[in-house]
Amino acid sequence: MLKTVKSKILAIAIFMLAFLLIAFACYGGVFRMKTKQLMLQNYIFAVDTFVNRLNEKVVRLEDNSEDLALIGKLAYKTDKDIALTKKSIKNIFENYDNSLGGGIWYEPYTFDKSQKRTCLYIFRNRNNQLVFDESFASEEYDYHNRSWYKEIKSKIKKEHDTAWSLPYYEEIGSETMMITVGTGIFADGKLVGISTIDWDLKDLFAEIMRMAPIERGFSFFEARDTIKGSFALFASKADDYIIVSNTPYVDNLALTGKPLSALPWYRDNLRYVTYMTYHGKKYVPIVKDIKNGMLLIICIPKSEMFTDINKFVFMMLLILAFLAILIPTVLYFGLDRYIIKPIYILMNIARKVSRGEDIKIQLNKPEEFAQLASAFDKMTTNIKKITMDREKINNELNIAKSIQASSLPSVFPPFPDRKEFDIFASMDAAKEVGGDFYDFYFKDDQNFMFLVADVSGKGIPAALFMMTSKTLIENLSQFGFPPSELIYTINNKICQNNKEGLFVTMLAGIINLNTGRLSLMNCGHNQPLIKRKGGSYEYMNLDSNMVLGVFENVDFNIYETEMNPGDSLFIYTDGITEATNASDEMYGENRLQECLNSIKTIALNKISEEVKKNIKEFTLDYPQSDDITMLIFKYNGQAQMKEMTYKDKAVIENYKPCYTWLHGACEEWGLNEELKNTLDMCSEEIFANVTFYAYPFEQGEIEVYIKNEYNTITLKFIDSGLPYNPLEKPDPDITLPPEDRPLGGLGIYMVKQMAREVIYERIDDKNILTLIFDC
């Protein structure tokens, strides 16, 4: 699937895209988490700062309360100088300008036995001046029964104890909501009064309001806006009440003084809670203890808290995702355009060039591909040139091959009027021009020479050497040398013409056609096969002489034998015996002998065809590596001719005397039983045909003529009936199943199979049918 460069690059681009997307997503997640942690720490730090400031104030208030208690104690114990005491009190408040007011309150009849109430209260008026208010000592106010007084007094057990009151609304004097801190004044182990400092809740409220919408402390952000919807509570945990709150959902005053448990979201473990839900909104609670045991809870809406960071992270991820898509895409299209497209162009052109189209490559960029293209162009031109050269050489070689082939006699029979012998030869060249050849000619009227030769080597040198050798042998053979002298001369002449060290193997025969005397010369060649009349092919055992063209002045042994009428000789080159099949087996001499002996036909060209067919069946598709050359010579003996004629009425009943006559002829001439039957079958068919078709209406005569000449039987049927050519009948299809086969047509089909030749002629209103058989 990922076979092409293009698909591979695409796969890498997709992988890169996925990888970058995952990497950026992880980075975004981690970044968001870390930033959130950092932000939260920043909030906590801001709250801590605020709590520290608050603590300082609480300590200061408590310190002041204690200082006042000390002044109260001194005043009680010493001379009870009111003016001096007032001065000391004023001094404290002058040094500490944040408090609303405060004072010293004595128990009934302790400071002054005559007076139930003695108090020294100072406060800051509207003009920011410290003024003592005497009205608190009035019966009407009756401070001893005020809630704050009773509360603080009940909480104080010993000297230096400091206690805080619940928030309360002071309708007299300041007319504000406040809480009061107080310290007991002890004298001689007995509580004689308390000192108090008022803390205007408006002041605390303002403080909380000031810090509650916490300013975002990150310099990171440009927009320094506040967090909307956050709220804070200031509460006393020990007494379980809310001192002040700025929750936007509940009226400030309505919640003040209520227990913490009135808050639906409040839990004791709030400081360990990451967020809580209130009015359907998530808040992050920050819980802080104040030094006097009070509690500050600041709740920041979660959504608001991280809005910006979420937005920022989202934007960042969007940009990164865009980059993650952009980078592989740009990479892919870049590679596609500058590498893959040029490759495809080159590929297409290569394909066209290989189909033989003449194409120049148009590719100017990128530089490397332009160079490749021009190199490619050069290569194409060179290949074309080489191909053309090779074609030219091939053409010339083919011409050479056909010249070589045409130099061998190829018309058979070559001497139709010489009935003393039959000859057939063939040379099937291997791919290249080769060195095999055969030849035959009359040395004189009686002596006939035939030969098969094989020049060593292949190609043009062998072909040229073959041509010279062939011409030389033919020329020399015309001089009337006796065989031994002829071969001696041939060898010397070839040696003189042989500078390249080539050589020729040759098997040549010279026969006297009158006597049948045969001289055979074997010059390093394969042994020929001889078939005596009525026998089978046997390898001859000739003395093997030196090959031709190597050593000069060498004597050659000549093998002398007789050929009788009907004897055949088969001469061949090693191209036959060394023909190889796919499993590297050679055809060999035995196969050749078996093949020759299994062949029924006696027509020489058919024998040659059968041998070639047999070799082909052996080698199958394995290429032919050497020339295959063979020559068959059959001696028919001296001219002799016998003939007989039979003439009678063409009627069915007359066939019996006809075949009786035919049998007589066969026996007289010594023809074998098989041929006799064949002649009988054929003549019966023709005889019947003449009776049925040539004379359908009236009887007529038939003349049968038989001739035996040079082992060839000629059988002629002549009648004067209607024109009738049995050869026009189509052949029956003998492969059909019996039910589909017609009954007729078998006879003439058999005649055509058995006779070597069947000729029909219509001459002088006569049908003449000639059948020719080999003996």
Next chain:
Amino acid sequence: MEYSIKPRGEFTLYVKASGRMDLDSAVQYGTAVKDALYDADEQITELVLDFGEVTFISSFGLKVVLELYKHMQEQNGKLTVENVPEQIKNSFKMVGFDKFLEF
């Protein structure tokens, strides 16, 4: 040519011929065998032709063999040959009878 036709078992007809089976005699031989097939008491399912003593067969003889074979085939029977001499075997082969006759 001479021939003898006799039943072999209930459903088999055995024909032994001798001499030349040619233009002169083949038709006669064929007709005689066919008549014997018709005349048989039972439906003949196998026809056996013995060629042991036939010395010669021409195309007319071959034609009769084919005719008889087709005839037997139509009757859902079969034709077999026996003792076929080499020379007649060659003639059978030449006209493709070896495709359906075993000899």
